[in-house]
Amino acid sequence: MKNKIDVWIIIAVASLILEGWALYAVSASPEHWRPAMIVENDPTARALYDEMIKTIRKAESLSYTSICSAPDGRVSIYGVLLKKSNFFRVEASNDASSKINTLVGDGKWLWIFWDGIRPYLKVDDAEGRKKTQSEVYIKKPLATGRNSIGNEIDLLGLTWYGIILDPSIFHGYIDPLESYIDGVRSRGPYYIGDQECDIIEVSYMKAQRTRYFWISRENQLPLMMKEILRLSDNQVRIEEWSDVALNGLVPENKLEWSPPDGWQQWDVPGPDDVLLTAGLKAPDFDLLSADGGRIKLSDYRGKVVWLCFWQYGCPCCRQVLPYLQKLQEQYQDEGLEILGFNCADDKRIAQRYLSENALTFPNVLDSTNKAKNVMLRDYSNKTQTVPLHYIIDSQGNVVDAWCGYEEGHKHALAALMKAGLQIKKE
Amino acid sequence: MKAYELIKETFSRRGYIWIVHVVWLALYGIFWWLFLPSGEEFGRFIFIWGGFFLPLALTAGIFGDDIASGRICVLVTKPLWPGELYLCRLLGLSLQAAVQFILASFLVFILHFITKKGNTDYLSLWLFVTWLLFNTVAALSTSLSVVVGRTYNSLLMLVVVVTVYFVMSLLMGSAGPEGSKGVFAGFIRYPWPPFELLYKFANGEYGKYSLTVGRFSVTKSVACVVHSLILTVVYSIVGIVLLGRRQFSRQRD
Numbered sequence: 088m089k090n091k092i093d094v095w096i097i098i099a100v101a102s103l104i105l106e107g108w109a110l111y112a113v114s115a116s117p118e119h120w121r122p123a124m125i126v127e128n129d130p131t132a133r134a135l136y137d138e139m140i141k142t143i144r145k146a147e148s149l150s151y152t153s154i155c156s157a158p159d160g161r162v163s164i165y166g167v168l169l170k171k172s173n174f175f176r177v178e179a180s181n182d183a184s185s186k187i188n189t190l191v192g193d194g195k196w197l198w199i200f201w202d203g204i205r206p207y208l209k210v211d212d213a214e215g216r217k218k219t220q221s222e223v224y225i226k227k228p229l230a231t232g233r234n235s236i237g238n239e240i241d242l243l244g245l246t247w248y249g250i251i252l253d254p255s256i257f258h259g260y261i262d263p264l265e266s267y268i269d270g271v272r273s274r275g276p277y278y279i280g281d282q283e284c285d286i287i288e289v290s291y292m293k294a295q296r297t298r299y300f301w302i303s304r305e306n307q308l309p310l311m312m313k314e315i316l317r318l319s320d321n322q323v324r325i326e327e328w329s330d331v332a333l334n335g336l337v338p339e340n341k342l343e344w345s346p347p348d349g350w351q352q353w354d355v356p357g358p359d360d361v362l363l364t365a366g367l368k369a370p371d372f373d374l375l376s377a378d379g380g381r382i383k384l385s386d387y388r389g390k391v392v393w394l395c396f397w398q399y400g401c402p403c404c405r406q407v408l409p410y411l412q413k414l415q416e417q418y419q420d421e422g423l424e425i426l427g428f429n430c431a432d433d434k435r436i437a438q439r440y441l442s443e444n445a446l447t448f449p450n451v452l453d454s455t456n457k458a459k460n461v462m463l464r465d466y467s468n469k470t471q472t473v474p475l476h477y478i479i480d481s482q483g484n485v486v487d488a489w490c491g492y493e494e495g496h497k498h499a500l501a502a503l504m505k506a507g508l509q510i511k512k513e
Numbered sequence: 514m515k516a517y518e519l520i521k522e523t524f525s526r527r528g529y530i531w532i533v534h535v536v537w538l539a540l541y542g543i544f545w546w547l548f549l550p551s552g553e554e555f556g557r558f559i560f561i562w563g564g565f566f567l568p569l570a571l572t573a574g575i576f577g578d579d580i581a582s583g584r585i586c587v588l589v590t591k592p593l594w595p596g597e598l599y600l601c602r603l604l605g606l607s608l609q610a611a612v613q614f615i616l617a618s619f620l621v622f623i624l625h626f627i628t629k630k631g632n633t634d635y636l637s638l639w640l641f642v643t644w645l646l647f648n649t650v651a652a653l654s655t656s657l658s659v660v661v662g663r664t665y666n667s668l669l670m671l672v673v674v675v676t677v678y679f680v681m682s683l684l685m686g687s688a689g690p691e692g693s694k695g696v697f698a699g700f701i702r703y704p705w706p707p708f709e710l711l712y713k714f715a716n717g718e719y720g721k722y723s724l725t726v727g728r729f730s731v732t733k734s735v736a737c738v739v740h741s742l743i744l745t746v747v748y749s750i751v752g753i754v755l756l757g758r759r760q761f762s763r764q765r766d
Contacts, residue, residue, distance in 0.1 A: 106743045110703060112736035113710055274724055286724060299724060311726060323721040 120317040120433050124294035128270035132287045135302055136271045142307040142333075143257050147171050151308075151331040157248040158322040165240070165250065169257040173231045174342040177254065179243045188243040190236065191344040192229055198344045199225040199242050206244030209470055210356045223353035224346050232259035242355065251298065251312040251326040263402050267292045277301060279310050295400055295436050306333055316400070318431050319454030361468040362475070362488040369394070369479045370465040375453035377441055382426065382451050389481050390424045391506045393499070396462055396475040399432045399440050403492035404474045408446055410496060415448040422481070423508055427451065430458040478502040515593070516601050523571075523605030526578070533570045534613055537562060541617045545624050549631045555621060556639025556715060563614060564646030565708075569671055571606055572654040574664035576756070581663050585761045595756040603648075603655055603749060610647040614640045635715070635728075642711040645741040649706045652745045656752025659759065677701065707744060710737045 143149065146169075153165040166178040175192040186202035204221050225242060227234075237253030253262055274286035284301045291298070294317070301311040308331055316322040346352075363369070369392075373383040384392070395411060397404035408427070415425040427450035429437050437452050451458065467475050470490075476499065478486040487502035504510050524530055544550070544558050579585040589595045618640055625633055650670070658666035681701055684694055702709050713719055714729075714737040723730030 102743060102746070105739055109736040109740040109743065112732050113740060114702075277724075277726075279726055301726070313721075315722060 119321075120294060120436050122293075124290065124297065126270040126272045126288055126290035126294065126297075129272040132273040133271040135273070135285055135287050135307075136289060136300065138307050139300065139302050139309060140256060144259065146257065147334050148337045149257055149331075149333055150335060150337065151328045153250060154327045154329070155246070155248075155250050156325040157246045158324060159246075159248075161246050163245040167254050168337050168341055169254055170337045170342060171258070173229055173258055174337075175236060175254065175258070176341050177236060177240065177243075179240065179245050181245055188245065189344070190239055190243060191342065192234070192236075193343045195229060197225075197227040197229050197234060197239065198346075199239065200344070200346070200350075201244070208242060208244050208355075209247070210358070210361065212361070212468075215356065219351075219353045222347075222350045224350055225355055226352050232261075234258075235260055248322070248324055251314050251324055252309060264291050264296070267402070269293060274299065282310060284310055292400055293436070293439075295433075306331070308333065317433050317436065318400075319433055358467070358470040358472040358475075358490040359488070361470060362490075363466065363477070363485045365485055365487060367485050369477060369483055369485050370461065371483075372451070372458075372461045372465075374451045374458045374461065375455075377427075377438055377450040377452040382449055384426070384479075385483065387424050387426070387479075388483055390422050391481060391503060391508045392424050392426055392477075392479040393503065394426045394428060394466075394477040394479060396428045396430075396466065396473050398429060398473045399436055401473045406492050407474050409444065412444075412446050412448060418508060418510075421509055423503070424449070428462065430454055430462050478506050480506040516597075516604075519598060519601035520605035520608065523575070523602050524609055526575075530571060530609075533567070534609070537567055537570075537613065538616060538620060542620050542624065545621055545631065549628075551632050552634035552636040552639070553716070555631070556636060556643075557712075559614070559617060560639060560643050560646065560712060560715070563610070563617070563640075564643040564711075565650055565674070567610060567613070568606065568647050568651035568654055569667040571609065572651055572658060573667040574658065575602060575606075575655050575666070576658040577661060577663045577666055580659075580761060583761070589756070589761070596753040599655065599749065599753045599756055603652055606651045606655070607644075607648050610644055610651070614644055635717075639715050642715040642737075645738065645745075646706065646708065646711050648745045649741055649748065652748035652752065653706060656748050656755065659752055659755045674706075677705070703740075704744075707737065707741045711741060713737075 148171070149167075149169045151167050153167055155163045155165065157163070162181065164180050164182065166176075168174075168176040173192055173194045175190075177190040178187045179189070180187045188201045188206070189199070191198045200223075201221075205219075205223070207216065227239075232255075234255060235253055236255045237249055240249050241247070253260060256262065269290045269292070271287055271289045274288050277284050277286050279301055283304045285304065287300050287302065289298045289300065290296070296317070297315045299313045300309045302308070303310050308328065309326075310328055312326045314322075314324045314326075316324075369384065371383070371385045373381060376382045384394075393411065393414070395404075395407065397408060411425045411427070414423065425448040427441075427446070427448060429450060429452050431454065432452075434452055434454065437450075440446075441450060462475075463469055463471065466477065466488075472490045474492060475488070475490050477488045478499070480486050486506040487498075489498060493499065500510050540562060541555075541559060545555055548554070550558070574581075576585065579588060588598055618636060621633060621636060625631055654666050654670050657669060661669055678701075681697060684697055714734050717728035719730040719733035719737075720728040723733070725731075
């Protein structure tokens with residue numbers, strides 16, 4: 088009898104230990120940001136990362152197939168050809184049998200064209216798309232090391248998430264995220280198929296973004312990359328490289344393109360073209376604020392409002408927010424109210440950023456669908472570009488709207504004066 | 514032999530049980546035929562239908578019927594230990610589900626082979642997690658059947674699960690305090706049947722965050738399976754204890 092009880096006690100204890108381990112293993116998930124995710128720099132791992140970038144930069148030519156899995160599960164395949172000094176071709180498709188959309192850099196111009204009817208793009212509206220859905224191309228000037236192929240890939244229309252490693256690094260382009268690297272650390276060796284590689288982890292912007300690179304020991308190029316972007320909903324992207332040829336022969340005819348007869352150049356509407364225009368009523372909202380209260384736009388009637396939509400991971404936003412704080416302190420008594428608006432980020436990350444940088448002006452910090460609709464549907468017309476600025480007058484009407492960061496803020500100051508604010512000359 | 518008879522009884526105890534199996538198989542086939550889903554989409558469908566609704570249908574009144582008719586007094590008389598009765602019935606249910614999921618996989622493979630449409634990616638994994646969920650839900654519903662009369666155990670489970678998820682979606686969308694949401698989410702994730710953990714495991718969501726090239730994190734996947742099996746055992750122990758402690762009457766309700 089005693090033996091039987093002992094056995095049951097042993098089974099119960101073992102089960103408890105097993106369940107304890109299971110709960111720990113399941114709950115120890117890096118789904119949500121926490122400070123421990125910030126990586127300390129390990130010089131050996133950093134050297135591996137730098138060597139990878141250097142190998143890409145110093146190559147005379149590079150070609151590979153990149154298979155990218157987006158957070159929504161969609162897979163895009165990119166055939167990439169790169170040649171010095173400023174030649175490239177990217178052929179994109181959703182699978183081997185589907186249409187191929189192409190981006191070509193011929194050294195002087197960037198060309199984008201689509202196979203048949205072009206996909207729906209962020210900048211499209213129903214009316215405009217009807218006129219430009221086929222036999223059109225985009226032409227833009229190229230400047231060595233200045234253009235980002237990674238950004239232009241959006242216009243191919245296959246996915247809204249793009250690729251992880253910008254192919255333009257080959258041409259000397261510097262990824263804006265480079266200056267926000269917290270650290271690089273090693274995650275040990277690994278085999279992909281029969282290829283031995285080293286895994287390194289790179290964290291950016293205090294681990295708001297983490298990238299893992301599986302770097303081949305054979306050629307110091309990545310075999311695979313995984314990126315975790317910690318927004319209000321985490322986004323995970325994976326990019327795999329295959330058919331890699333370093334310094335191989337690149338067919339010259341692939342690196343040039345001219346439009347067929349009858350095709351027309353399409354000037355893509357910029358994000359500024361689709362914003363609310365002056366004189367329209369600024370849509371009201373009532374959303375959660377960073378301090379736990381609520382912010383209602385109509386409560387600011389009688390004041391001039393600078394409404395700024397921002398995101399933690401946007402370098403331009405980081406430049407403009409301190410200026411807004413300064414302006415708030417300077418002109419609050421004159422009737423200016425700065426309103427920040429963030430509906431994308433993990434609340435903990437955004438709150439920490441605001442307090443670390445002493446940004447005390449009121450901020451909407453709300454990642455509910457209601458808040459996202461306010462930004463995407465009411466104010467940015469789906470473009471999702473940040474920073475996005477609106478100057479709203481004391482009657483609640485839009486005075487001006489624009490995207491991006493402008494050195495000197497002349498445009499913004501002029502709009503504020505137009506809204507009735509007395510700006511002092513510095 | 515005794516165990517075999519008890520296991521067999523879980524299939525023959527009510528006339529509608531074979532109809533449930535046929536209807537469920539037909540549903541799998543119809544869903545596949547109409548929507549031509551990928552293996553994953555089909556997996557999500559079978560996860561709910563096979564992992565949640567099927568055990569509710571099969572366990573309706575599994576002890577409640579015998580308690581109501583007074584037959585339970587005969588069943589739990591020595592030499593039959595109440596726990597044995599409970600375990601045999603649960604095993605019977607689990608075997609029925611296993612057979613049904615194997616048949617479902619054959620059905621889908623045949624449909625896929627004939628039509629050359631859709632795909633069967635990760636189907637076997639989805640069927641495995643569905644079976645794990647089935648066992649957990651079946652154990653909980655069987656235990657409920659010891660204390661809830663007639664077939665109300667399944668109805669109660671259905672109402673409670675739907676209500677809990679409805680309340681959860683309201684809570685998560687509301688602007689309430691984060692702490693209360695966290696407690697509620699923790700309850701749904703751990704002591705509650707492991708819908709979320711198994712779904713995430715099969716959907717490859719744990720692999721995303723791990724340092725694996727593929728879709729799965731081995732540690733988290735094993736942890737999900739272990740947690741699910743332990744929950745099944747815990748729910749069963751509660752049922753066995755309740756069955757052993759209850760006084761039953763020979764009188765019909």
